[in-house]
Amino acid sequence: MNNTAELYQRIINSIYLSLSETIAKIPFGGKYLLEEVTRKVGERILKENEKKYPPESKRPVDICTAYLKAIGAADPLQIGVIELREEGTDVLITMTQENCIYRYYCEGAVKDGLLFCCPRLGALQSVLTNTLGMTYSTEMKLFDQKTGKCQGRLFPVKRRLRSEMVHSSGDTLTLAGERAILFTRDVYISLLAAIRDYAPFILKKVLFEAGYRSCLPLAEEALVFYNTAEEALDVCFEELKNCGQGRLELVSLDKKAGHAVIRCYQSFEVDAVKGIKLYRTPRVSCDLLRGELSACLSVILGRSMVCMEMECAAMEGDYCEFHAYSEEEEKI
Amino acid sequence: MSGRCFFGVNGLDQIIPEGMEYGTQILVSGDTGIGKTVLAGQFLLEGLLCGDTCIYVACDESPSVMRRHLRDYKVGVQAYENAGRLILVDAYEEGESKEKYFIANQYSLEKYAVMERLLLQRFPGRRLRLVVDSLSTLLIPFTQEEILEFHRNRLKYLRKNGVLTMDIMVDGVLDQRLMTIAGHLYNVTVRMKFGGSEGRPDRMIQVGKVKSGKFDAVPRRFGISPVFGIIIYAADMEV
Numbered sequence: 001m002n003n004t005a006e007l008y009q010r011i012i013n014s015i016y017l018s019l020s021e022t023i024a025k026i027p028f029g030g031k032y033l034l035e036e037v038t039r040k041v042g043e044r045i046l047k048e049n050e051k052k053y054p055p056e057s058k059r060p061v062d063i064c065t066a067y068l069k070a071i072g073a074a075d076p077l078q079i080g081v082i083e084l085r086e087e088g089t090d091v092l093i094t095m096t097q098e099n100c101i102y103r104y105y106c107e108g109a110v111k112d113g114l115l116f117c118c119p120r121l122g123a124l125q126s127v128l129t130n131t132l133g134m135t136y137s138t139e140m141k142l143f144d145q146k147t148g149k150c151q152g153r154l155f156p157v158k159r160r161l162r163s164e165m166v167h168s169s170g171d172t173l174t175l176a177g178e179r180a181i182l183f184t185r186d187v188y189i190s191l192l193a194a195i196r197d198y199a200p201f202i203l204k205k206v207l208f209e210a211g212y213r214s215c216l217p218l219a220e221e222a223l224v225f226y227n228t229a230e231e232a233l234d235v236c237f238e239e240l241k242n243c244g245q246g247r248l249e250l251v252s253l254d255k256k257a258g259h260a261v262i263r264c265y266q267s268f269e270v271d272a273v274k275g276i277k278l279y280r281t282p283r284v285s286c287d288l289l290r291g292e293l294s295a296c297l298s299v300i301l302g303r304s305m306v307c308m309e310m311e312c313a314a315m316e317g318d319y320c321e322f323h324a325y326s327e328e329e330e331k332i
Numbered sequence: 333m334s335g336r337c338f339f340g341v342n343g344l345d346q347i348i349p350e351g352m353e354y355g356t357q358i359l360v361s362g363d364t365g366i367g368k369t370v371l372a373g374q375f376l377l378e379g380l381l382c383g384d385t386c387i388y389v390a391c392d393e394s395p396s397v398m399r400r401h402l403r404d405y406k407v408g409v410q411a412y413e414n415a416g417r418l419i420l421v422d423a424y425e426e427g428e429s430k431e432k433y434f435i436a437n438q439y440s441l442e443k444y445a446v447m448e449r450l451l452l453q454r455f456p457g458r459r460l461r462l463v464v465d466s467l468s469t470l471l472i473p474f475t476q477e478e479i480l481e482f483h484r485n486r487l488k489y490l491r492k493n494g495v496l497t498m499d500i501m502v503d504g505v506l507d508q509r510l511m512t513i514a515g516h517l518y519n520v521t522v523r524m525k526f527g528g529s530e531g532r533p534d535r536m537i538q539v540g541k542v543k544s545g546k547f548d549a550v551p552r553r554f555g556i557s558p559v560f561g562i563i564i565y566a567a568d569m570e571v
Contacts, residue, residue, distance in 0.1 A: 200342045201341075201342050201560045201561075201563060202560065204381075205406075205559070205560070208406070280336075280338050280345060280351065281335065281336060281337065281338060281351065281382050282335075282382065282383075283381040283382045283383070284381055284383075306406065306407075306408035306410075306411070307408065308407070308408035308411040308412065310411060310412075310415055310417070315383055323408070323411035323414070323415065324408070324411070325408055325410040325411055
């Protein structure tokens with residue numbers, strides 16, 4: 001590679017690294033945006049090479065092979081660098097990193113703990129999405145030093161996180177196509193204070209009910225798209241985290257007994273009530289989240305679950321802990 | 333014990349803006365069916381939300397009644413019981429009890445006091461709330477002297493150990509004179525009674541702080557909501 005080519009390669013890698021760095025600071029849909037950028041790059045290249053790209057069949061692996069052949073004519077570096085294998089509807093990709101033009105980006109992202117979407121996978125993702133009319137996503141197992149290879153996977157997306165699809169359109173904000181609003185802490189606290197002033201005895205129940213009702217559609221959707229309770233809960237937790245509720249962790253789940261323990265780190269509700277006298281004495285404060293978790297568990301486990309906040313960071317400790325039991329168990 | 337504590341009923345808590353200290357003893361007395369156990373349930377829930385360990389001694393009916401009552405208010409009782417934060421003690425079924433905690437053979441006040449202490453000692457370093465519902469049932473077979481002696485020693489111990497205590501007494505079970513004397517041993521008294529006209533009875537509640545007289549002792553009307561429990565009506569609210 002001559003000096004100019006190497007310089008351009010460095011520039012491209014730096015652009016991707018800067019993108020990853022910037023996007024990590026965006027509150028909603030960072031991963032989605034990064035995927036969109038890499039996918040769009042692939043889409044442009046695809047358009048330029050459209051005539052050279054007649055896939056042998058509609059099998060995802062053939063589509064990817066045809067695309068790589070078309071690109072290979074233009075970029076000899078691709079030839080022999082990428083291996084493709086089919087696994088159901090997924091395509092597994094093994095790539096030699098030695099000659100990869102994006103390796104500085106890849107290594108830099110790992111080193112700095114940044115979001116990473118492999119541009120090569122992004123290009124293939126774009127090809128599959130465009131050819132098959134299905135949304136594909138990517139998953140990358142980063143560089144394995146023993147083999148000197150990277151492994152990735154392209155797979156049809158079951159469902160995109162709603163909270164990753166926040167768009168500003170004209171004068172409105174939408175979340176997964178629905179009109180949305182971003183509440184500041186002041187608005188949230190004012191709402192709570194107003195309820196407390198008019199009817200203090202309903203405050204905790206209102207928060208619980210609001211959390212419960214608002215999370216039912218999310219949990220119902222997760223249940224349809226994911227096979228296991230753990231996966232479905234995981235996606236609900238991801239959505240709640242994206243919405244700013246805090247990082248949720250499933251500590252234990254006993255589906256048979258209908259019992260779960262969940263922790264929340266950096267709960268919004270804990271920070272929200274800091275410094276204001278919402279309650280007379282310090283107490284567990286995450287009732288909205290308690291409602292949301294009760295709804296998720298009830299829908300996903302298929303039985304009515306009662307979730308209690310046993311520890312709250314508003315009182316002490318680094319996290320809030322919720323214990324949930326099934327209502328049938330409660331009645332025994 | 334640090335911190336202040338409240339009943340968990342907004343209208344009552346407004347009367348005591350500075351709250352009560354742990355170690356305070358509350359006497360709740362009132363007519364049958366007025367809502368004393370509902371108040372006890374809210375007092376327990378308040379404790380659970382504030383991180384206290386709550387002990388409920390059921391003397392008039394099985395602890396399962398309080399369990400059910402709390403569940404009706406959407407409290408996940410099992411979570412608290414399994415975590416050792418809610419202790420329901422059966423002092424009703426005696427030897428036939430299937431509860432984890434029960435007190436059998438309460439025909440000795442001394443024995444009851446010892447068992448109560450042993451139970452409280454199981455939770456060292458915790459903020460404790462104790463509700464005995466109703467203490468008057470336990471006291472029926474005893475003489476006035478025995479009752480007062482028991483009361484003095486027991487309340488002294490509870491105060492010294494910072495146990496926030498609510499003793500419930502049903503009207504008409506014990507001699508009125510005894511009730512008056514016993515009442516003076518408590519820091520706070522809550523009186524619940526039916527008032528108003530015969531055709532339209534009102535529930536009334538009155539809070540007094542015996543030793544300082546700081547509390548507003550004006551009787552207030554209240555209702556019981558199946559969702560929210562005791563709701564104290566504002567002075568200008570039509571019922």
